[in-house]
Every structure is written in C-alpha cells, then in structure tokens.
Amino acid sequence: MRRVPAAPEPSVPCQSAFLGRADLKASNQRGRNERLNKTVQSFLYGVLADDNELAAKKSLAVLSELWRRHIWRDGRTVNCIASAVFHKSPAVMAAALKFFLGQDAAAADGDDSDDEDGDGEQGKTVVVAPTKEEVYKATQKVRLTYLVTYFVPYFVTLLW
Numbered sequence: 493m494r495r496v497p498a499a500p501e502p503s504v505p506c507q508s509a510f511l512g513r514a515d516l517k518a519s520n521q522r523g524r525n526e527r528l529n530k531t532v533q534s535f536l537y538g539v540l541a542d543d544n545e546l547a548a549k550k551s552l553a554v555l556s557e558l559w560r561r562h563i564w565r566d567g568r569t570v571n572c573i574a575s576a577v578f579h580k581s582p583a584v585m586a587a588a589l590k591f592f593l594g595q596d597a598a599a600a601d602g603d604d605s606d607d608e609d610g611d612g613e614q615g616k617t618v619v620v621a622p623t624k625e626e627v628y629k630a631t632q633k634v635r636l637t638y639l640v641t642y643f644v645p646y647f648v649t650l651l652w
Contacts, residue, residue, distance in 0.1 A: 509601060517563050529564065537572045545581040552576050556591045 503541065508573045539551040551651040555573050576588035622630075 516558065519559070520563060530568075531570050533564070533572060537575070540572060540576055540579075540584075543580060545583060548576065548579060548584045549580065549587060552587050552591075556587075559591075 499525070519528055524526065536555055539547050542548055555564070555569055559569050559573070573588055573591055576584050577592075579585050579588070616647075628650045
C-alpha cells in the first residue's frame, strides 16, 4: 500500500485560503462573483463557528470590514456576523454586538486611509479656532441673558 504525503500546514492560520479585501473588491467590481463570494463566506463562517478565539475574531473583523466597505452587502454576511453573537468567547460576542450597534463603524471611520484615494494628508485633524467676532457674539449673548434674567425684573418693579 502506498502512502500519500500530507500537505504542509500553512505557518499562519487561514493564510492559504484568504484572498484579501482588494482581490474580493476587484472580483466584484464589474459584476458579483457569487461563486467566489459564497466560497469565501462559507470559509469565514466556518472559521467564525470554530472554538479558536483568535481565528473567530479575525474572521469577524474581515466580515465586518467587507460589509463596511460595501463589498459584501447581503444577508449571508449579516447572518454570519449574527451567528457570532452566540459564540463561546465574550470578546467575539462583544465585537459582533458592536457591529450591530454601529460602534465599530464609528471607530473605523477615522482610519480609512489604506486603499482609499486621498490627498496625502491622512491622519491630520483640522481644528478650527473661533474667530474674535464669534467669541464676542457668544459673550454678548451670555451677558444679555444675565441682564434680562436678573436686572430687568428689578427695574420693572422699581418703575411700577
């Protein structure tokens, strides 16, 4: 009887099967590649259902990122992420709940700089200081409110 040598294990889990976000985006650019999408989604769903916390969190991160980038906007993706709510690991559960509450999208809006077309000023926050006129107008409103609230009733009572 002949023995067949086993295939070598990849050094990183999921290294050989994951295509990458850019590859999935490119394959779905002209038309949806349902066969590829279903294969990758079923793989990620299997990894998400696994007991390995690190692999499940990575799978959930990939699914939520592809949803956020409008690459996979279908029910299968949402069902995969919804199944993560019942995962054994509390960290995976919390990440899935944050996806449905919208907290992961709010946190990720600031770091879209990896493949979006930008003008070279990523990571810089523009802070606009109020002008002198805006500060003067605000203080005048506060002073006027204070005067109307406290002194006008006093003067009205003196005039009567």
